Amino acid sequence: MPLSRTFLADLERLVGAGGLVRSHEGRLVYESDMHTFYRGAPDVVALPIRTDQVVAIVRLCRAEHVPIVPRGSGTGLIGGAMAPHGGVMIGMNRMDQILELDLPNRCATVQSGLINLSLTRAVANRGYFFAPDPSSQMVSSIGGNVATNAGGPHCLKYGITTNHVLGLELVTGTGELVRLGGKVADRPGYDLTGVAVGSEGTFGIVTAVTVRLLHAPEAVRTILASFAAIEDASEAVSAIIAAGMIPAALEMLDEMMIRAINEGSGAGYPKDAAAVLLIELDGPVGEVMAQGQRAAQICWERGALEVRVARDDVERALLWKGRKEAAGAVGRLAPTYLLQDAVVPRSKLPAIMREMIAIGARHRVRIANVFHAGDGNLHPLILYDDRDPEELERAKAANEELLHACITMGGTVTGEHGVGLDKAKNLPLQYADADLNFMYRLRRAFDPDAMMNPGKLLPSHPACGEGFRPARPRVPEGAWI
Amino acid sequence: MTSAFRGAGAPDVDEIRKCVHCGICLPACPTYRVLGEEMDSPRGRIYLMRAAAEGRVELSETFQRHLDLCLGCRACETACPSGVRFGSLLEATRAQLRRHGPPPKHRLLEAFAFALFPEPARLGAALAAFRLYRASGLRALVRATGLLRLAPALGAMDALLDEVPRPVPLPELVPAHGRVQGRVGLLTGCVQRQLYPQVNRDTARLLALAGYEVVIPRAQGCCGALELHAGRVDAYSARARALAAAFPDDLDFVVTNAAGCGSAMKEYGHGLPEIASFGGRVRDVMELLAGAELPLGRIDLTVTYHDACHLAHGQRVRQEPRELLRRIPGLKLVELADSDLCCGSAGVYNLLEPGMAGELLELKIARIVETGAQVVAAANPGCLLQIAGGCRQRGLDVTLVHPVELLARAVDAHTR
Numbered sequence: 001m002p003l004s005r006t007f008l009a010d011l012e013r014l015v016g017a018g019g020l021v022r023s024h025e026g027r028l029v030y031e032s033d034m035h036t037f038y039r040g041a042p043d044v045v046a047l048p049i050r051t052d053q054v055v056a057i058v059r060l061c062r063a064e065h066v067p068i069v070p071r072g073s074g075t076g077l078i079g080g081a082m083a084p085h086g087g088v089m090i091g092m093n094r095m096d097q098i099l100e101l102d103l104p105n106r107c108a109t110v111q112s113g114l115i116n117l118s119l120t121r122a123v124a125n126r127g128y129f130f131a132p133d134p135s136s137q138m139v140s141s142i143g144g145n146v147a148t149n150a151g152g153p154h155c156l157k158y159g160i161t162t163n164h165v166l167g168l169e170l171v172t173g174t175g176e177l178v179r180l181g182g183k184v185a186d187r188p189g190y191d192l193t194g195v196a197v198g199s200e201g202t203f204g205i206v207t208a209v210t211v212r213l214l215h216a217p218e219a220v221r222t223i224l225a226s227f228a229a230i231e232d233a234s235e236a237v238s239a240i241i242a243a244g245m246i247p248a249a250l251e252m253l254d255e256m257m258i259r260a261i262n263e264g265s266g267a268g269y270p271k272d273a274a275a276v277l278l279i280e281l282d283g284p285v286g287e288v289m290a291q292g293q294r295a296a297q298i299c300w301e302r303g304a305l306e307v308r309v310a311r312d313d314v315e316r317a318l319l320w321k322g323r324k325e326a327a328g329a330v331g332r333l334a335p336t337y338l339l340q341d342a343v344v345p346r347s348k349l350p351a352i353m354r355e356m357i358a359i360g361a362r363h364r365v366r367i368a369n370v371f372h373a374g375d376g377n378l379h380p381l382i383l384y385d386d387r388d389p390e391e392l393e394r395a396k397a398a399n400e401e402l403l404h405a406c407i408t409m410g411g412t413v414t415g416e417h418g419v420g421l422d423k424a425k426n427l428p429l430q431y432a433d434a435d436l437n438f439m440y441r442l443r444r445a446f447d448p449d450a451m452m453n454p455g456k457l458l459p460s461h462p463a464c465g466e467g468f469r470p471a472r473p474r475v476p477e478g479a480w481i
Numbered sequence: 482m483t484s485a486f487r488g489a490g491a492p493d494v495d496e497i498r499k500c501v502h503c504g505i506c507l508p509a510c511p512t513y514r515v516l517g518e519e520m521d522s523p524r525g526r527i528y529l530m531r532a533a534a535e536g537r538v539e540l541s542e543t544f545q546r547h548l549d550l551c552l553g554c555r556a557c558e559t560a561c562p563s564g565v566r567f568g569s570l571l572e573a574t575r576a577q578l579r580r581h582g583p584p585p586k587h588r589l590l591e592a593f594a595f596a597l598f599p600e601p602a603r604l605g606a607a608l609a610a611f612r613l614y615r616a617s618g619l620r621a622l623v624r625a626t627g628l629l630r631l632a633p634a635l636g637a638m639d640a641l642l643d644e645v646p647r648p649v650p651l652p653e654l655v656p657a658h659g660r661v662q663g664r665v666g667l668l669t670g671c672v673q674r675q676l677y678p679q680v681n682r683d684t685a686r687l688l689a690l691a692g693y694e695v696v697i698p699r700a701q702g703c704c705g706a707l708e709l710h711a712g713r714v715d716a717y718s719a720r721a722r723a724l725a726a727a728f729p730d731d732l733d734f735v736v737t738n739a740a741g742c743g744s745a746m747k748e749y750g751h752g753l754p755e756i757a758s759f760g761g762r763v764r765d766v767m768e769l770l771a772g773a774e775l776p777l778g779r780i781d782l783t784v785t786y787h788d789a790c791h792l793a794h795g796q797r798v799r800q801e802p803r804e805l806l807r808r809i810p811g812l813k814l815v816e817l818a819d820s821d822l823c824c825g826s827a828g829v830y831n832l833l834e835p836g837m838a839g840e841l842l843e844l845k846i847a848r849i850v851e852t853g854a855q856v857v858a859a860a861n862p863g864c865l866l867q868i869a870g871g872c873r874q875r876g877l878d879v880t881l882v883h884p885v886e887l888l889a890r891a892v893d894a895h896t897r
Contacts (some may be wrong), residue, residue, distance in 0.1 A: 021518060025543045028532055047517060068611045074519065075504045094517040115508060235578045264562045328503035331563025335498035420698040 001041045003088075007264050011046060013022055014056045019094075030071070030089055034136075034327075037338070038079030038421050042069060042089035049094045051169065051177065051207045058205065059175035061088055063282070067454045069171075070201040072113060075136040077327075077339055078420025079198050080148065084455045092143050092206060098122055099208060107166055107183055109210045112143025119211070128213040131158035134416070135324040140469030143206050143437055149198030151416030153249040153323065154280070156374035158214070160416060161404035162197040169208035170196060175446025183210055188299040194422035195442070200418055201453035203446035219280035220248070222310040222319055225299035226273030227332040230254055230357075230369075233275035234349040236302040237373040239280065241346060243298060250374030251278040251323055257370045257381075260329040267322025270306055277373065278323055327381070333368060334383035338399045341417040346376040355405050356380055363398035365391070377415035378406065403429075417459045427459055485533040485540050486840045487581055491713060494534050499565045500527045501525050505765035506557035506567075507539065512550050515840045522565055523557035530574055540582040548574055549586060550837060552827040554790035555823045559797075559821070566587045568795070569751060575712025582797040593715065594829040599703035599720065605648065608675050612645045637835040638839045641870040642676075649678035655685045655695040662702035663733035665769070668724075668746070670739045671703050672862045680862070684738045690892065691773030695736075701727040703707035704737075706745035707828050714752070714826045721749055725759040735759065737765045738885060740829060744795030765792060766885060767860065771801035778894025779811040785854035786814060787845070788821035789861035791859065802860060802884045809891040817857075818848045824859075840878035842871040847880060858884045 012020055014205075021027060022044055031041035043066075049056050061068050067087030074081050083089055090111035100109040103126060110119060118138040119130045133152035134140055140150070146168065149159040158164075167181035181193030196203055214238075227233040233252055240250065253261070253276045260271045269276050279295050281288045296307045310316040330337055344352045353369075360367040360382075371379040380402060384395035402427065403413060411427040427436065439458055444450070485491060506523040507513050513522035520529065526547060532538040548571070555568045585591055597604055614620050651669065651684055665688060669681050685695045705720035705892070724746075730736055737743035743765045750757025766880045784806060799821075806814050825831055825841030845868060849857055857872075860883055869881040 021520070023543045025529060025532075025538050025541065025547065026518070026520045028530045028538060032502060034502050034504065045519075073504055091517075091519075136504070139507050140550060169582045261562075264564055305496075325505065325562035328562035330503050331499040331501040331565065335495075337501075346897060 002332055003066065004064075005062070007066070010060055011044065011057065011427050012059070015046050015048050018428075019047045019049070021047070023046070030074070032294075033071075033074045033076040033079065035077050035079045035339070035420070035422060036336070038082055038084070038462050040082045040084035040086070042083040045089045045091055047091045047094050051095075051171070053152045054090065054171050054205055054207055055177050056092060057088065057171070057176055058171050062173070062175055062449060062451060065449065065451065067451050068205070069133070069453050070147070070205045072141030073115065073136075073139050073181070075140040076148060076420065077341070077417045078142060078148070078414075078422040079146070080418055080420035080453070080456055082421070084421060092141060095207065096141075102183065103213070105183060106215075107210055107215045108213055109139035109167075109208055111208055112146065113141050114413045115350060116140055116142055116145055124215055124216070127216050129216050130164065130211060131155075131214050132161045132164055135327060137324070141334075142211065142237065142452075143298055143469070146206050147200050149416070150418075151377065152373070153251050153372060155416070156250055156372065157246050157248045157282075161193060164212045165197050165209060165216040166212055168193055168206050170195055170204045172204040173449060173452040181210070197203060198418070199446075200420060200457045202443050202450055205301055216246075219285040219288040220280065220282045220316070221288050222316045223279040223281075223292060223295060223299075223307060224269070224310070224319060225277045225279065225296070225304045225307045226270040227275045227277070227302070227304055228273065229303075230275040230307070230353050231350045232303045233277050234353050234373070236277060236299050236304070237349060239302060241277055241374065243294060245281070245295065247279050247295070247374060248282040249278065249280040250372070252276070252369065252371055252373040253278070253326065254369040255267060255324065256333060256366065256368040257326055260332045260368070261322040261326055263332055263445055264329045265322045265325055267318050269322060273305055276320060280380050289390030299428050300450045304472050327379075330368065330383070334366070334385060336384055336386040338382040338384070338395050340378060340380045340382070340402055340413045341401060341423075342378050342403055342411055343415040344376045344406050344409045344411035346374070348409040348411070349373060349376060352378065352406060352409060354461065359398050359401050359405070363394045363401070364393050365398050367398070372415070375415070376411070421456055423458060424455070424459045483536045485536060485538065485581075486577050490573055490576050492530050492534065492570045492577070496566055497527055497534060499533075499563045500524065501563055502528070502595060503562065504558045505562060509556040509560040510780060511552055511554060511556065511841050512837060514550055514822070514836060514844075521550055526551060527565065527567070527570065532699075533574075535590050540578055541658045542583045545578050545582050545586070546817070548578060550834065552790070552823050552825070552830050552837075554823040554827060555794035556790065556821060556823065559794045572709055572714075573687070574713055575710075576714045577712070579712045583835060590833060591711070591829075594832060595708065595711070595716070596629045598829060599671055599705070599707055601702070603675055604671055604675050608645045611642060615645070615778050635836070637832055641866045641873060643869070643873060645676065646678055646852045648675070649682050651681060651685060651697050653697055653699060655697070657691045657692050657694040660692055661694060663696045664696065664731065666696045666698065666728040666732045666735040668704065668735065668737045668739070668742055669697060669701065670737070670742055670862065672866075673739045677862050677865065677883065680738055680883040680885060683883075684736070687770055687775065687885055687888055687892070688736060688766065690775060691770055693769065696729060696732065698729075704742040704746050706741045708830055709745050718753060718760045721746075721753055722756060725756040726747070728759070732762060734764045734769065735762050736764055736766050736769060738883060740765070740789035740792035740795065742814065744791035747796060763795060764874060765798050765801075767801040767805055767859070770888065771806055774886065775808070775892060776895040777809050777888070777891040778897065780809055780887065780891050780894055781811040782887075783813045783854045784856045784858055785817040785849065785852040786820060786884070787824065787857055787859040787864060788818055789859055789864050790821070791828070792860050793821045802858070805888060806858060806884055809887060812887070812891075815852045815854055817852055819844070821871055824864050824867050826861075826863035828863060838867070842867060846861060846871050846875060846877070850877070854879070856880045856887070856889060858882055860884055
């Protein structure tokens with residue numbers, strides 16, 4: 001059912017004609033986030049610049065029972081920022097101001113549309129940084145990071161987004177503006193900030209975020225180690241952790257991924273290696289030097305072909321540029337891919353890598369790997385060509401099998417990308433009915449009419465007792481739900 | 482669903498499909514920075530092309546609008562991890578729009594621009610008339626009447642131009658100085674030769690000092706870049722072939738000092754295999770000078786460097802101009818924030834889309850003011866015109882030069 005003319009006129013009054021995208025062509029480009037497998041165009045996109053506009057839009061939508069989908073930069077990997085049921089998409093990217101920098105108290109309050117890296121850039125010359133560093137950080141918004149509780153390479157040592165969020169300004173599904181948490185830690189009562197981080201827009205829309213800023217470490221050492229076999233690299237990861245070190249980051253890339261990245265950013269990863277480890281240590285100089293030597297030694301003992309230390313900041317930046325652009329470079333390998341985000345206990349890494357090779361062979365699909373080895377968070381990219389329906393089926397089968405293998409080994413369905421539309425169906429693998437029902441009820445407390453980002457995070461089928469029904473079920477052409 | 486693209490020269494679907502929708506291009510895109518709308522971002526534009534190829538959208542006016550608004554700066558190509566050649570996709574899509582799309586929005590203005598800029602003789606005559614217009618006091622009259630406000634494009638043009646220099650005749654052959662490194666041709670360009678003749682003169686002089694014999698064919702015309710970027714493929718092809726034919730075959734390199742021209746010429750081989758080897762020999766002047774020993778004297782100046790899009794993104798030449806400028810004793814080079822964000826010039830874009838061009842110019846000038854530099858160096862005539870016009874309008878005491886002008890001054894300082 002298309003939106004009524006009066007509704008659109010009301011919306012236009014709130015954000016102006018320049019704040020609305022109504023054309024077919026304009027709406028179409030908002031139909032997917034980075035996971036283009038899922039498509040669902042909104043009926044209209046609103047691009048507010050102020051919090052009061054967001055409040056008014058939510059109230060208007062609530063009165064008319066129109067679903068709302070929040071969107072940041074649209075870089076998510078789970079089909080979170082797309083509109084399977086149409087409705088109003090609220091793009092937060094124009095709300096990108098730093099509202100307050102409070103360096104003595106090491107925190108900042110920013111509008112949720114601010115690009116993650118922009119915050120670090122704004123405070124870097126004063127010796128601070130914002131720790132959560134999803135690979136998309138040069139474009140993804142802090143609001144989007146909060147929504148998915150994003151992780152990143154350096155979360156191994158520093159923790160994920162939730163560990164760095166002190167407070168939120170949230171417009172709930174009822175159109176109320178509430179402040180959760182705040183600058184001062186240890187506030188009385190419920191930790192609602194913790195509850196809301198990772199809620200993927202199903203509680204409402206985050207308009208501002210108060211985040212922790214950290215002092216930049218005294219020294220950083222980035223080591224690149226290459227291996228002839230992916231198992232050797234996996235063994236080295238386990239050994240480094242077992243030795244009592246907590247590197248700032250511990251990343252692995254396989255041969256296929258190395259090739260794609262080298263073609264692109266020219267990161268200069270070794271060409272003939274089956275796997276590359278990127279090990280970063282930071283902290284006081286003495287500690288970093290000592291741990292760097294120990295880590296290098298472990299790599300040699302596990303049969304490394306090459307171990308080298310980035311000579312300077314330029315080389316270090318290039319090594320990281322390659323790593324962070326990995327998912328974006330996959331276009332060099334295949335036009336489409338399925339991306340897993342499953343986690344296994346670190347000790348199972350060698351086993352799951354062997355299993356993955358077997359699964360790829362069984363289903364005749366190529367699987368490229370780039371992942372956070374340090375915390376066992378896998379990102380296998382199962383490559384396929386979507387013009388070949390039979391290959392798509394094989395890719396999907398491999399994807400499911402891989403997910404089940406991870407869970408069998410004691411892992412989880414998603415590490416850091418979130419659930420979205422993509423993993424909602426997998427949640428029952430992880431949670432009992434009682435757990436899911438409790439989550440439904442929690443969601444209702446924030447969004448009683450179930451109009452915030454419907455179809456995402458929680459499974460939409462009523463198999464779990466208390467079914468969740470979107471306000472206006474409608475499946476647009478091309479949607480996969 | 483049938484494709485909205487028809488016939489030969491449709492955008493390459495495999496190239497479109499290399500885009501994996503990661504969005505890393507978004508912050509690099511000038512129009513996305515200004516508008517914050519997905520359909521005015523590279524990812525959005527590629528998605529629209531894909532939708533057109535899949536028959537999900539028509540080549541509608543809205544579609545055209547989002548493609549028109551693209552500056553073709555190719556900053557997205559620098560950003561793209563998958564190496565999508567956005568420039569080629571844009572050119573092919575514009576060619577499709579020209580053949581099968583709605584009528585262009587600025588038909589008359591465009592016709593005017595394309596009748597003038599790629600024709601050095603006509604441009605020269607027009608500029609001579611402008612010199613008269615300025616000297617006679619007619620300009621003051623026109624400005625006072627507010628006539629220019631009625632025609633924003635003419636207003637934009639009036640604001641761009643200040644002094645029009647007299648032509649500087651160049652010889653057909655400039656002998657190499659000292660040991661001969663090679664024999665090169667020099668493209669004198671259309672706007673460059675009329676508005677910045679001293680840049681061509683300095684280029685030839687520096688190349689000779691660097692040991693190159695410089696051939697400057699009189700008969701050379703336009704390289705076709707403006708037409709290529711607008712999707713006027715036939716006119717582009719004719720000009721490109723004629724240009725290649727105007728240069729002798731025995732040249733080691735063909736040198737340009739205008740980023741837009743150089744970028745198009747280096748890529749001749751993409752659509753015109755018969756002149757691919759000519760394209761393969763094209764170099765920006767700074768690529769050649771970077772490897773040469775130049776006798777440079779002292780100039781005490783604070784300079785900042787603006788990356789012309791078609792040099793930084795189109796030709797991936799970023800370090801050479803900076804290294805050359807740093808070699809000049811006394812010259813202090815300060816980095817410009819967002820140095821590779823388009824200034825809004827973009828060929829004839831500032832005439833066709835004065836609104837967006839003005840927004841980008843504003844951003845550029847704010848960054849320039851932050852540097853405190855007295856001089857801004859940029860290696861493309863369009864950027865020089867656009868940024869100089871903006872500085873003049875704001876009463877800023879900032880001089881715009883091509884890097885070769887600074888190098889030539891340093892050579893003068895050395896001999897003095």
